[in-house]
Amino acid sequence: MSDDISRDVFVRIQADLLVINDSIMTDRHHASNGNYEDNDPQNQIGGIIPAFSLSGWLRHGMEKVIQQRGGTACHPGEANANFRKDGVYNRDLDAGYHPKGECLEDDDSNGCVIFDLFGGFGNRPGKMMRRPIKFTPVRSSVDYTRGQAEGHYRRLNRNVVSRNEDDNREPLRNVELDAVANLDGCWHLSFRETKPEFIALLAEAIDFLDEHQMDFMHQLGGARNFGGGIVDCHLVNPLYEEHELRRVFDRGKENTNKMAQKDERWENEYCPTFESALTERVEEAP
Numbered sequence: 001m002s003d004d005i006s007r008d009v010f011v012r013i014q015a016d017l018l019v020i021n022d023s024i025m026t027d028r029h030h031a032s033n034g035n036y037e038d039n040d041p042q043n044q045i046g047g048i049i050p051a052f053s054l055s056g057w058l059r060h061g062m063e064k065v066i067q068q069r070g071g072t073a074c075h076p077g078e079a080n081a082n083f084r085k086d087g088v089y090n091r092d093l094d095a096g097y098h099p100k101g102e103c104l105e106d107d108d109s110n111g112c113v114i115f116d117l118f119g120g121f122g123n124r125p126g127k128m129m130r131r132p133i134k135f136t137p138v139r140s141s142v143d144y145t146r147g148q149a150e151g152h153y154r155r156l157n158r159n160v161v162s163r164n165e166d167d168n169r170e171p172l173r174n175v176e177l178d179a180v181a182n183l184d185g186c187w188h189l190s191f192r193e194t195k196p197e198f199i200a201l202l203a204e205a206i207d208f209l210d211e212h213q214m215d216f217m218h219q220l221g222g223a224r225n226f227g228g229g230i231v232d233c234h235l236v237n238p239l240y241e242e243h244e245l246r247r248v249f250d251r252g253k254e255n256t257n258k259m260a261q262k263d264e265r266w267e268n269e270y271c272p273t274f275e276s277a278l279t280e281r282v283e284e285a286p
């Protein structure tokens with residue numbers, strides 16, 4: 001059954017405001033034509049949201065799914081790293097984690113399912129590649145089938161002002177933030193190998209993150225105290241063909257009957273099979 005699933009899957013991501021600290025890369029040097037103003041709403045600036053924050057956000061969701069199923073998840077930090085807070089690492093280990101790579105029994109083993117997907121220990125690549133999201137404010141030029149999104153880049157300014165009355169709220173310092181507003185698009189993930197438990201874990205983690213989008217811990221990127229990083233997310237049915245994937249984002253069109261049939265098959269046939277593969281893998285984990 002997992003042979004029916006392509007190596008490329010897509011997660012729909014919608015957020016009113018996303019702040020990826022200082023790591024959004026823009027193409028403003030192309031857009032500016034010499035007279036660029038950061039905050040001019042007429043700017044047609046696109047850019048790239050790197051996958052690092054997205055990956056950490058997804059991984060945390062996957063860890064929770066494994067823990068809810070009674071397993072332990074690979075800790076993302078190297079066991080021999082010099083953590084700033086020793087006690088915190090050990091507390092994590094007591095709260096549903098095992099040290100990274102401890103699940104590798106020998107050179108041929110794949111480790112736990114989190115390790116299998118994310119890799120990173122002893123130079124092993126993970127089996128899931130997380131791509132950056134390319135965004136543009138021009139909806140008609142967004143190619144959803146290539147993991148792109150509509151999004152509007154803005155540079156935000158925050159002033160920290162003096163609290164002393166004599167200073168009349170004089171700014172003490174100014175912070176600039178790169179932000180993407182009204183993001184709606186696809187995050188493209190590619191499996192180097194498609195295993196049924198991978199798909200189940202991805203599907204369950206995306207559901208978990210969607211349900212917990214208001215939890216501080218499961219929001220994405222920075223500025224979370226200010227409502228940034230609240231993400232609506234859904235796994236786009238992996239049975240869809242490209243034209244069906246595009247239709248999901250077409251506000252003027254409803255899903256076709258064929259898409260509805262695929263949704264039903266996904267729900268009733270594929271998901272239960274993949275979920276039992278995940279159950280088995282979590283149960284047999286060392």
Ligand SMILES: [Zn+2]
Pocket residue numbers: 073074075098099100101102103104111112113114115
């Ligand atoms: Zn592990």
